Amino acid sequence: MDAALCDHHAGDTAQGCRRAIDALIELPTDQRTGLVRTRATDLLRHIPSSRTGERTVTDLRELLRT
Structure with a gap:
């Protein structure tokens, strides 16, 4: 999640969201x-x-709603 926030703060919100989604999907x-x-x-x-x-x-x- 830290990398996702860093992506967003660096101006790449879409990549940050993709990283967050990938991290969450990997978890039960x-x-x-x-x-x-x-x-x-x-x-x-x-x-x-x-x-x-x-x-x-x-x-x-x-x-996140799930």
């Missing part, structure tokens, strides 16, 4: 909790509203 659903979930949620909170409709942002948001 019951392990997508705690710090891992918090860091992914932090990434979403740092994304400006003008970009929240982008596919990778939407995909990350949907994955």
Whole structure:
């Protein structure tokens, strides 16, 4: 998740979201909790509203809903 946040802060939000999604998908659903979930949620909170409709942002948001 740290790499995902770094990608976003470096200006590549789509790559950051893809990294976060990949990291979450590798984990069983019951392990997508705690710090891992918090860091992914932090990434979403740092994304400006003008970009929240982008596919990778939407995909990350949907994955976190599960």
